[in-house]
Amino acid sequence: MYDKKVEKVLITREQIEKRTDELAKRISEDYKGKRLIMICVLTGAMVFFADLIRKIDVPLEVDTIVASSYGSGTTTSGSVRISKDIKYDISGKSVILVEDIIDTGVTLKTLTKMLMTRAPESLRVCALLDKPSRRKVDFEGDYVGFSIPDEFVVGYGLDYAEQYRNLPEVCIYRPDGE
Ligand code: IMP
Ligand code: MG
Numbered sequence: 001m002y003d004k005k006v007e008k009v010l011i012t013r014e015q016i017e018k019r020t021d022e023l024a025k026r027i028s029e030d031y032k033g034k035r036l037i038m039i040c041v042l043t044g045a046m047v048f049f050a051d052l053i054r055k056i057d058v059p060l061e062v063d064t065i066v067a068s069s070y071g072s073g074t075t076t077s078g079s080v081r082i083s084k085d086i087k088y089d090i091s092g093k094s095v096i097l098v099e100d101i102i103d104t105g106v107t108l109k110t111l112t113k114m115l116m117t118r119a120p121e122s123l124r125v126c127a128l129l130d131k132p133s134r135r136k137v138d139f140e141g142d143y144v145g146f147s148i149p150d151e152f153v154v155g156y157g158l159d160y161a162e163q164y165r166n167l168p169e170v171c172i173y174r175p176d177g178e
Pocket of ligand 1: 099
C-alpha cells in the first residue's frame, strides 16, 4: 500500500490509540455534566474524529465544517473560507472543534474567530498533530495529540493531493522520493 514517497512511520497506530484515549479522558472530565457539540473539520480530521468521539463518555452531538484555503500542494495560503458551514446554532453551547493538524495556524485562527461571533458558551480546539515551528499566526490548541517536527505527513486522514488518507498510521511524505 505504501509507495516510496511515504518514507517512514512517524506515529504508530498504538501511539495514536493511546494518545486518543488520553485526550478523550481529559475531554470527558472537563465536560462532565455538560452537553457537547463536537465539530469535525473535514476532510482531514474525519479518521481522528471518528476514533476520538467513541472514547468520550459525555453526551455529545456531532457536526461538520469544511474550510478551504486558496493554494495547493503542501502549504496553506493566506486566505481561508468556509465552504460548508455547521448545521447547529452553537450560541450558548460548549463546542470543541476537531482538526487534523495545526500548521501555520491560519485555518484554525480563522475558523475559531468566525465561530466565536456566534457566542458559544465555550469553544476549544482539539488537534491530533501540531507543527509549532511552522506557525505564522499566534494560535494554540487546547487538546493536542502530538507535537511534530517540520515534515509533511500523510495518513490517518491526512492527505497529499487527496491521497493516503487511508493509511492507518501517520507517515512522513517526501514528494521527491522515488
Ligand atoms: P494551517 O492553516 O496552515 O494551520 O493548515 C492546516 C491545514 O493544512 C490542515 O488542516 C491540513 O489540511 C493541511 N496540512 C498542514 N500540514 C499538513 C501535513 O503535514 N500533511 C497534510 N496536511 C497538512
Ligand atoms: Mg485540513
